[in-house]
Amino acid sequence: xxxxxxxxxxxxxxxxxxxxxxxxxxxxxxxxxxxxxxxxxxxxxxxxxxxxxxxxxxxxxxxxxxxxxxxxxxxxxxxxxxxxxxxxxxxxxxxxxxxxxxxxxxxxxxxxx
Amino acid sequence: xxxxxxxxxxxxxxxxxxxxxxxxxxxxxxxxxxxxxxxxxxxxxxxxxxxxxxxxxxxxxxxxxxxxxxxxxxxxxxxxxxxxxxxxxxxxxxxxxxxxxxxxxxxxxxxx
Numbered sequence: 001x002x003x004x005x006x007x008x009x010x011x012x013x014x015x016x017x018x019x020x021x022x023x024x025x026x027x028x029x030x031x032x033x034x035x036x037x038x039x040x041x042x043x044x045x046x047x048x049x050x051x052x053x054x055x056x057x058x059x060x061x062x063x064x065x066x067x068x069x070x071x072x073x074x075x076x077x078x079x080x081x082x083x084x085x086x087x088x089x090x091x092x093x094x095x096x097x098x099x100x101x102x103x104x105x106x107x108x109x110x111x112x113x
Numbered sequence: 114x115x116x117x118x119x120x121x122x123x124x125x126x127x128x129x130x131x132x133x134x135x136x137x138x139x140x141x142x143x144x145x146x147x148x149x150x151x152x153x154x155x156x157x158x159x160x161x162x163x164x165x166x167x168x169x170x171x172x173x174x175x176x177x178x179x180x181x182x183x184x185x186x187x188x189x190x191x192x193x194x195x196x197x198x199x200x201x202x203x204x205x206x207x208x209x210x211x212x213x214x215x216x217x218x219x220x221x222x223x224x225x
Contacts, residue, residue: 008153031211032211034213036213036216041201041219041221042218042219043117043203043205043216043217043218043219044203044216046214046215049212049213088156090213090214092211099163099207099209099210099211100158100161101213103156104155105153105154105155106155
């Protein structure tokens with residue numbers, strides 16, 4: 001079983017739709033959770049950063065972490081064509097000196113005008 | 114503005130040739146990373162460095178080499194031993210704590 005599983009999509013939605021992107025993970029040591037957005041032929045950019053369980057909201061974006069289910073989500077409200085990108089989840093544990101992120105493979109999202 | 118600069122943006126390599134990809138950061142970050150990205154494969158870690166003059170192999174280090182002589186710089190050499198080097202290469206950095214990475218804009222390497 002891979003440490004982080006992410007449905008690669010592609011996911012295609014109409015403008016204005018609510019988008020739900022998800023990742024599951026197997027390592028219970030993961031405590032810090034991130035979502036990155038990557039436009040085509042560009043480097044990923046950090047979108048959301050959360051610690052442990054709970055919700056975090058930033059504008060149209062909401063990140064949810066459910067550690068009991070080992071499941072994280074990113075919701076995009078009122079989706080726009082400019083949200084079309086690949087979304088990568090990433091996570092890291094809290095112990096030791098290893099600060100490497102573990103990434104999902106990414107979900108390709110297209111928002112159609 | 115602080116950030117990571119990767120150069121060149123596009124690079125073409127002939128068979129049997131070594132090429133070096135540049136990565137420079139002015140964020141005062143201690144840790145730097147090199148990833149390779151192929152369609153459908155996600156990000157795969159090549160090498161990483163947490164302090165100057167020290168670096169560790171990632172998951173796919175064969176055919177690659179790095180150096181970390183300065184805090185700001187972490188160049189990646191793709192050697193002739195790397196049999197399938199065509200890919201998108203990404204450099205990243207962070208403070209070395211459990212924060213997110215800052216990525217560069219990438220180098221697309223193509224074998225011709």
